[in-house]
Amino acid sequence: MDFSITEEQELLLASVRDVMERACPESYMKECNEKGEYPQALVDALTEAGLTTLGVPEEFGGTPVDTQTLMLVAEEITKLGGPHFVFGQALSIADMLEFGNDVQRRQCMDEVLAGRVGFVLGFTEPQAGSDSSAIATTFTRRDGKVYLSGHKTFMSNALRARYMLCLARNADGASDEKKTNAFSMWWMPMDATGVTIEPLKKIGWHMMDTCEVYLDEVEVDEADLVGVEGNGFMQAMINFEVERLLMASSLLGMAECAFGDALDHAATRKQFGKPIGSFQLIQQKITSMAIKIENMRNLVARTAWKIDNGMPVQTDSALAKLYCAQSANEVIDDALQIFGGIGYTTDCRVSRLWVDARVQRIGGGTDEVMIHIAGRQILKEHTK
Amino acid sequence: MTIVVAYKWAANPQDAQVGADGAVDLSRAKPGVSEYDPVAIETGRRLADATGAELVGLSVGGPQVGTSMARKAALSRGLDRLVVVADEALDGARAATTAAVLAAQVREIGDVDLVLTGDGSVDEGAHLVPAVLAGHLGWPLLVDVTAVERAADGGLRVTRSVGAGTQVLEVDGPAVLSVAADAVVPRVPGMKDILGAGKKPVAEATVGQVAVSEPAVVGRKRPALAQRKGRLLTGADTAAVAAELVAALRADGVL
Numbered sequence: 001m002d003f004s005i006t007e008e009q010e011l012l013l014a015s016v017r018d019v020m021e022r023a024c025p026e027s028y029m030k031e032c033n034e035k036g037e038y039p040q041a042l043v044d045a046l047t048e049a050g051l052t053t054l055g056v057p058e059e060f061g062g063t064p065v066d067t068q069t070l071m072l073v074a075e076e077i078t079k080l081g082g083p084h085f086v087f088g089q090a091l092s093i094a095d096m097l098e099f100g101n102d103v104q105r106r107q108c109m110d111e112v113l114a115g116r117v118g119f120v121l122g123f124t125e126p127q128a129g130s131d132s133s134a135i136a137t138t139f140t141r142r143d144g145k146v147y148l149s150g151h152k153t154f155m156s157n158a159l160r161a162r163y164m165l166c167l168a169r170n171a172d173g174a175s176d177e178k179k180t181n182a183f184s185m186w187w188m189p190m191d192a193t194g195v196t197i198e199p200l201k202k203i204g205w206h207m208m209d210t211c212e213v214y215l216d217e218v219e220v221d222e223a224d225l226v227g228v229e230g231n232g233f234m235q236a237m238i239n240f241e242v243e244r245l246l247m248a249s250s251l252l253g254m255a256e257c258a259f260g261d262a263l264d265h266a267a268t269r270k271q272f273g274k275p276i277g278s279f280q281l282i283q284q285k286i287t288s289m290a291i292k293i294e295n296m297r298n299l300v301a302r303t304a305w306k307i308d309n310g311m312p313v314q315t316d317s318a319l320a321k322l323y324c325a326q327s328a329n330e331v332i333d334d335a336l337q338i339f340g341g342i343g344y345t346t347d348c349r350v351s352r353l354w355v356d357a358r359v360q361r362i363g364g365g366t367d368e369v370m371i372h373i374a375g376r377q378i379l380k381e382h383t384k
Numbered sequence: 385m386t387i388v389v390a391y392k393w394a395a396n397p398q399d400a401q402v403g404a405d406g407a408v409d410l411s412r413a414k415p416g417v418s419e420y421d422p423v424a425i426e427t428g429r430r431l432a433d434a435t436g437a438e439l440v441g442l443s444v445g446g447p448q449v450g451t452s453m454a455r456k457a458a459l460s461r462g463l464d465r466l467v468v469v470a471d472e473a474l475d476g477a478r479a480a481t482t483a484a485v486l487a488a489q490v491r492e493i494g495d496v497d498l499v500l501t502g503d504g505s506v507d508e509g510a511h512l513v514p515a516v517l518a519g520h521l522g523w524p525l526l527v528d529v530t531a532v533e534r535a536a537d538g539g540l541r542v543t544r545s546v547g548a549g550t551q552v553l554e555v556d557g558p559a560v561l562s563v564a565a566d567a568v569v570p571r572v573p574g575m576k577d578i579l580g581a582g583k584k585p586v587a588e589a590t591v592g593q594v595a596v597s598e599p600a601v602v603g604r605k606r607p608a609l610a611q612r613k614g615r616l617l618t619g620a621d622t623a624a625v626a627a628e629l630v631a632a633l634r635a636d637g638v639l
């Protein structure tokens with residue numbers, strides 16, 4: 001078993017470190033976080049170095065790499081204190097590149113190549129969170145046009161993105177359709193008439209907006225259908241597993257970031273005349289943090305390896321997302337504890353990681369949904 | 385036109401461990417293209433792109449200089465091909481030897497119009513190699529170079545930083561230019577550059593006959609720490625304290 005990384009991966013990580021050192025000092029992260037600003041300068045620097053299009057096929061201006069490499073880069077960025085969302089568009093735009101028509105692909109890639117967000121992922125609605133079969137946004141055809149109506153919520157990047165990949169059901173369709181054939185994907189400009197955006201106030205993730213989006217008879221064209229009518233849900237599913245793994249990898253990096261800071265603090269902060277790291281209760285935390293980080297890394301690496309070797313990872317990716325979301329939160333919480341009072345101030349980046357990591361147990365499929373997916377599958381495989 | 389960039393494969397000073405006695409330990413530092421050399425490579429790449437020249441990387445040193453990692457790291461920064469002399473005899477070689485071997489290789493490459501070097505290596509930082517190299521080649525040396533471009537008559541127009549200003553020179557023959565550390569911001573190698581690096585040609589050369597009398601280092605000493613005055617300016621009126629600080633710095637001749 002070979003745990004080493006290739007020379008190319010090592011050099012790529014050196015480039016990532018270079019970009020992060022130039023464009024992502026902690027002072028910049030702090031400023032963006034406090035002002036609620038998107039870290040555009042960082043995204044621009046990553047884009048210039050070709051990092052945002054890693055994993056995108058060459059024909060669309062990207063550089064194809066294996067899953068393992070994508071995960072290493074995602075980990076490195078958050079390990080160095082960067083926000084998770086600046087990397088990994090290759091995965092979220094894969095749906096568009098696979099199912100979009102030429103115009104849609106071009107529009108999506110123009111956004112990504114310019115350092116912007118490809119699109120808003122329009123799934124969640126007030127009544128349709130974990131249960132996306134409850135999506136009630138509709139499309140209806142009239143006079144050769146298509147009209148979208150409904151209410152999307154928790155729309156990340158809605159204030160900045162120019163398009164939404166909107167999942168909607170046919171208003172005129174049969175009501176007994178299943179999740180697998182009830183929904184269609186529409187490519188919708190965010191500046192279209194009838195779109196109203198209202199930002200949500202969150203406890204963390206301040207660098208990226210998350211909004212309510214109301215659609216009132218938003219007019220699109222027949223040509224704005226993405227892929228096959230009725231296949232929307234299945235089209236969106238193709239990439240879920242690797243996207244989950246990407247979240248796991250970013251969480252691993254966040255845990256490592258907090259861990260490194262905590263180690264520095266444990267080694268230098270003195271109480272009772274000694275560095276606090278000399279107390280066994282602190283060492284116990286450090287040891288358990290180290291074990292969790294090691295487990296996270298192994299889960300991510302093995303799942304990525306399986307993907308790269310064409311093996312199914314439905315269970316693995318759910319386990320990785322579940323474990324990394326929970327463990328990263330535990331590690332970051334322990335780090336905050338090691339910092340004591342200063343850890344609870346905004347001067348200490350661990351406090352930012354603490355609120356930012358929390359949402360990852362909810363978004364991209366909750367912990368409970370991951371258990372649901374993995375639990376069912378594990379039993380099924382055992383009994384077959 | 386052929387442009388050679390001489391670069392060093394050296395320990396990264398950011399990994400250095402500084403002991404309690406101030407001694408710097410680089411034994412656990414990861415090697416890399418020496419910190420300022422990417423600036424020379426980038427300067428060379430831009431000139432090569434503008435003139436259609438070939439950009440050849442040249443590095444001499446111990447066996448580690450020839451490793452696949454060292455080659456790819458250098459080539460991913462924009463060089464067209466490499467010439468390396470990786471020989472145990474050159475492990476830890478100092479300026480006179482290094483420059484003599486570099487000069488021999490520049491002659492070997494042939495028809496070289498320009499040799500670029502970084503401002504200084506990050507380990508020893510003696511700033512000697514460009515001068516000794518130019519001496520061996522019998523070429524002029526220009527240091528603190530901030531820009532180089534093709535002049536209208538086909539020669540080179542070189543901008544140097546001198547004191548607080550700049551000087552522009554025209555050079556019509558081959559020359560050695562030592563590029564200032566802040567001349568340009570080197571590009572960050574992307575995945576395409578890194579993948580491409582493994583496919584570029586690398587020639588391995590041997591040390592050959594280089595007779596060099598290297599001056600012997602017979603002692604090393606750290607500079608004594610300057611005595612600090614330890615003056616503290618305090619007061620509620622920050623503007624007044626600032627004025628006092630400026631006056632004190634003026635009085636000491638700092639400003």
Ligand SMILES: Cc1cc2nc3c(=O)[nH]c(=O)nc-3n(C[C@H](O)[C@H](O)[C@H](O)COP(=O)(O)OP(=O)(O)OC[C@H]3O[C@@H](n4cnc5c(N)ncnc54)[C@H](O)[C@@H]3O)c2cc1C
Nearest residue numbers: 121122123124129130154155156210362363364366368369
């Ligand atoms: C900051 C942020 C950004 C987001 N960005 C986007 C985005 O860009 N696009 C998008 O479409 N969505 C986005 N989401 C939405 C996210 O995907 C949902 O929040 C998530 O899927 C959970 O849905 P919900 O919030 O409605 O919770 P619910 O589904 O109502 O769940 C509430 C609780 O019930 C549990 N639960 C639900 N069903 C079951 C079950 N069957 N068994 C056991 N427990 C269950 C859940 O695990 C959870 O603990 C974002 C969310 C946040 C917070």
